[in-house]
Amino acid sequence: MSAGSLTSFSALHRLNAVVSFLVIAAAWQLVAISGVVPAKYFPDIPAIASAFWSMLASGELPGAELRTLTRALTGLAGASILGIGLAVLSDLSPVFRRGFAPVAALVQPIPPAALVPMAVFMLGLGPRLYAFIIILVTVWPPYFNGVAALAGVPGEQIRSGQMMALGRWQMLWQIKLPAALPEIFAGIRYASTISLIAVVVAEMLAGHDGLGFLLIRKAFAIRIPEVYALMFVCALNGILMNGIIGLLRWQLTGWHMRMTEQPA
């Protein structure tokens, strides 16, 4: 429970991650130099690293990365706020909840790629396209978790609020949302991955910049090491996004993280 054990715990985790990464890199390198797979389609680590470095030095990678990450983050923020808003609305109004549930069930399984063609016709190729696609695929985890968490607030906590004559909004703000936030964050964390996928797919299919666009251009030019380097960047973005959300989660629901990490 002490701060010391917590830091050593995460340090151990970090060490584990580094070891796993090195093992995968070594295995990759072994396969690449063994010649089992043609080197043309399976470049070795130095080739990928130099491709990464040249894209970095030329400035095309930082620019694309910044655009993609900005889109994913702003999209995620918007979708999370919208998802929480819809969950709150569902909690306040059973009529809305019953009406909206079938809509959610219908729209949620549509893959991002299937949305792109119609979205291009309706919204063109600008930022509205990205906003539409990201929000439509990312809004669901915060929404579903929010609905479940708000419905699951313990009756004793609600009654404690009623004894203090809290109004509907006070109840929401002071009791229901704080109680529901940890579960909502689990949804946002899941949504962050989806948001990255959606952005890259949209950029690949309809974009003129960003990581997805860069990746598809390199693929068409058969620049295989570059394609692998960009895949690696996509993976790193997932980790980066998780880190950003982890920080926010610690700020807002640190009590819950400490509570669940506490030895029973």
Added chain:
Amino acid sequence: MDIVLKVDGLTKSYGRGADAVKVLGGISFEVGQGEFVSVVGPSGCGKTTLLFAIAGLHSLTSGSVRLKGQLVTAPPRGVAVVFQDYSRSLFPWKNNRDNVAFGMARIAGRSTGEKRARAEAMLEAVGLGGFGDKYPWQLSGGMQQRVAIARALASESELLLLDEPLAAVDAQTRSDMQDLLLDIAIRFRQTCLLVTHDVDEAVYMADRVVVLTRRPTTVDHEIRIGLGKKRDQIATRENPVFLKARHDVMTSIRNFRAAAPADALA
């Protein structure tokens, strides 16, 4: 003695028409200023329903609840509740001091500093001085229930409703908590209404015990426990007055249980 609580002909039914189930069948009793009253009855007789109705958390089907003469239709300012499940009634995102300060949400005209100081004082009163910065989940079950008691005390209520507050703690902690509650009731001149299924606890704690029947529940009879305010876990429980009252209440409840169809006991 001033009457703090007057329950008059209270009935509560669930459902409508032919499917309606009458849980409370007309309950009447009073609680005087500074009194500690226990309500005890056979399992499933609707004790918690009765307590929630008194707290203004449940609507009544008929009858009335009056707090100092005022008709109760919504949770009144002068009533505090200590719930059975302490781990679910405290707010895990607030530290203990803020949890206790929440009890003062309806007290107007106090600065944050004053509320903070009073919250600390209430924690001190339940034996948790210095635990203000800790969170409820860092405490044992008994200590969490003390925080909940401190929160109820902080609200400066006319009436403290205790809904089987010690049902979830272990036996030794329970004796300590019984004495803590009695001590607090005396020190703060707190009027208390305890609802419990534990006959020994009901008799040990109370100035008066209200014995309920099985469903549809009414008041079977009341017994005054002539043991004075000071109680002792060993001496009181050996006192003939205690034993006689315990015998009386136990017999009534056993008779109700024997008369009840088996499914009603589930």
